[in-house]
Amino acid sequence: MAGDIVEIVLRAVCVLAAFLVLPLLVGQTEHKVMAHMQGRLGPMEAGGFHGWAQLVADGIKFSQKEDIVPLAADKRVFRIAPALGIVSYLFALAVIPLGPHTVGADVPGSLVWVLAVGGIGTVGTLMAGWGSGNKYSLLGGLRTAAQLVSYELPLILACASFAIAAGSLSLVGIAHAWTPWWLLWQLPGALVFLVAATAELQRPPFDMPVADSELVMGPYTEYTGLRFALFLLAEYAGIVVMSLLLGVLYLGGWTGPFDHQIGWLWTLLKGAIFAVLIIWIRVAWPRLREDQLQRVAWLGLVPLALLQLAITAIGVVVTSR
Amino acid sequence: MTGYLVLAGVGLAGALLFVAAMVARRLLAPRAPSLAKLTTYESGVDPVTGGWAQSHIRYVTYAFLYVVFAVDAVYLFPWALVLRDHRLGVVSLVEMGIFIAVLLVGLLHAARRGLLNWADSPQEGPRSSVAEPAGEKR
Numbered sequence: 001m002a003g004d005i006v007e008i009v010l011r012a013v014c015v016l017a018a019f020l021v022l023p024l025l026v027g028q029t030e031h032k033v034m035a036h037m038q039g040r041l042g043p044m045e046a047g048g049f050h051g052w053a054q055l056v057a058d059g060i061k062f063s064q065k066e067d068i069v070p071l072a073a074d075k076r077v078f079r080i081a082p083a084l085g086i087v088s089y090l091f092a093l094a095v096i097p098l099g100p101h102t103v104g105a106d107v108p109g110s111l112v113w114v115l116a117v118g119g120i121g122t123v124g125t126l127m128a129g130w131g132s133g134n135k136y137s138l139l140g141g142l143r144t145a146a147q148l149v150s151y152e153l154p155l156i157l158a159c160a161s162f163a164i165a166a167g168s169l170s171l172v173g174i175a176h177a178w179t180p181w182w183l184l185w186q187l188p189g190a191l192v193f194l195v196a197a198t199a200e201l202q203r204p205p206f207d208m209p210v211a212d213s214e215l216v217m218g219p220y221t222e223y224t225g226l227r228f229a230l231f232l233l234a235e236y237a238g239i240v241v242m243s244l245l246l247g248v249l250y251l252g253g254w255t256g257p258f259d260h261q262i263g264w265l266w267t268l269l270k271g272a273i274f275a276v277l278i279i280w281i282r283v284a285w286p287r288l289r290e291d292q293l294q295r296v297a298w299l300g301l302v303p304l305a306l307l308q309l310a311i312t313a314i315g316v317v318v319t320s321r
Numbered sequence: 322m323t324g325y326l327v328l329a330g331v332g333l334a335g336a337l338l339f340v341a342a343m344v345a346r347r348l349l350a351p352r353a354p355s356l357a358k359l360t361t362y363e364s365g366v367d368p369v370t371g372g373w374a375q376s377h378i379r380y381v382t383y384a385f386l387y388v389v390f391a392v393d394a395v396y397l398f399p400w401a402l403v404l405r406d407h408r409l410g411v412v413s414l415v416e417m418g419i420f421i422a423v424l425l426v427g428l429l430h431a432a433r434r435g436l437l438n439w440a441d442s443p444q445e446g447p448r449s450s451v452a453e454p455a456g457e458k459r
């Protein structure tokens with residue numbers, strides 16, 4: 001029993017450590033990759049070597065900022081909102097496998113779990129938008145809600161396609177069932193997943209809810225200091241979760257040469273590919289308009305995801321006869 | 322079973338992280354509240370009326386559409402596990418095809434009645450302005 005408790009604590013601490021380190025790596029990658037794509041240097045001073053400590057410095061700066069809870073805010077809701085995004089992605093990260101046995105929490109229906117806890121973060125953003133008592137925040141919160149429900153659907157359908165292709169609801173099971181044919185067979189689903197994930201993370205070109213030229217900072221307008229930093233942390237943790245998820249579902253996770261020894265490294269590398277892709281998408285496309293955003297989801301991604309579902313299901317039935 | 326206990330532990334770790342961050346904020350962040358700082362931010366001018374204003378009904382449509390399709394997704398995941406069964410495979414494929422086709426007809430109907438258009442486009446102004454209240458009631 002004592003051994004069990006030690007194991008549970010150790011696993012929880014490892015997940016927490018991954019949750020705190022990986023988003024920083026993605027953030028630093030974004031600084032440098034964006035800078036080079038835009039023909040500039042990015043942070044160079046903090047820490048000496050290519051500004052590696054920039055995000056640490058940012059964190060210290062955030063912790064010293066005055067904390068403001070506006071008089072008009074619904075104060076309890078306003079204060080709790082940042083916690084929900086964090087817990088949501090922490091829960092999701094806990095079940096994503098780096099190797100067949102390298103997984104924080106080994107639960108049978110991990111794919112369904114990830115999709116389910118994703119909703120908690122949405123509630124957090126809505127709480128921030130409503131609780132701030134600010135018109136920018138309210139509009140941003142509503143846009144967030146509309147965007148997240150619209151893009152949740154193609155995301156779920158794409159995930160269902162992967163689950164059907166593997167005949168399993170467990171991320172470990174899906175990665176085990178993966179074959180190189182999936183690169184072609186599941187390509188539309190992977191594209192839908194990538195676009196929908198970018199929108200779920202509210203990253204450009206899908207950043208209507210926080211559009212700075214229209215809504216200042218959307219639901220986060222009234223937030224300052226560490227509370228604001230927690231929302232940022234949740235966003236980058238979201239990139240980590242979505243990238244690793246796509247790496248596991250579409251690229252077979254740990255599958256690769258020498259995967260008995262360095263399988264975890266393959267998973268991280270495959271996740272890194274998608275993280276860089278999500279950053280690249282941000283640099284490459286301008287922001288969509290609110291109505292265009294909804295049309296892309298309902299008339300573009302949903303039909304494409306349903307088509308992928310049909311291709312997958314027919315493929316499974318034909319090959320398993 | 323250990324898996325779910327670990328998840329509970331992870332949830333606790335998340336709560337602890339939030340509490341630790343809030344304690345750090347309390348210890349490190351300066352506090353000098355003033356009325357100007359605590360006023361709602363509206364681009365530098367004094368806020369007009371309250372922050373909880375009416376908003377566009379359009380957003381509700383998307384919520385409705387989502388509920389319809391999210392319920393459909395609930396059926397998709399168990400289906401993933403029985404599709405390889407020889408007795409259920411083809412039958413369930415046909416059934417699922419009919420089920421999703423019915424939903425798709427609903428989406429096409431919503432799109433045709435202009436529910437997915439954000440603004441009324443000028444060339445079909447009169448038609449969509451007649452169609453929309455009817456669509457919203459439904």
